Amino acid sequence: MPSAISPKAAAAALVDYWSPRVIGELDDSYLKVAKVLGTFGWHSHDDEDELFLVLDGHLRIELETGAVELDPGELFVVPRGTRHNPVAAAECLILLIERKSTLHTGNQVTGRTRSIAQQLGGA
Incomplete structure (x- = not known):
């Protein structure tokens, strides 16, 4: 039964910061939640x-042209190709909507990089 x-x-139940978890699918996109704290990286x-x-x-998304400040209920779409750095001075819960092809840390591989298998709840 649905x-x-x-x-x-779902985000509050997560243990690790910056480790998104897929909670649903919508066409060719994943809906993900994450618990974040500190600076993610450009x-x-x-x-x-x-x-x-x-x-x-509260989440600040730093862009090369300035920053966007987000409070609960607010959203921002980072356009493709735009360098950005999410920052949370205190614990923050977020929902992400991304294409299934989106790599977690984009064009960078860092200690925060999570595979799709990890985001789906696998190893």
Whole structure:
């Protein structure tokens, strides 16, 4: 039987920061939640846009042209090819909508990089 999902509760249940978890699929996109704290790191996604929606807390998305400040209920779409650096001064819960082809850390491989298998709940 189908059941509703609470993105905020799913994000709050995560243990690791900056380690998104897929909670749903919509056509060729994943809906992901994450618990974030600190600075993620500069990166870009050459071929995909990325939507950030704040569920709880405050998120700053630094761009080369300035920064976007997001509070609960607010969203921002980072256009494809745009270098950005998400930053959370305090714990923040977010929902991401990304194409299934989007690499977690974009054009950078770092210690925060998570494979799709990891984001789907696998090893």
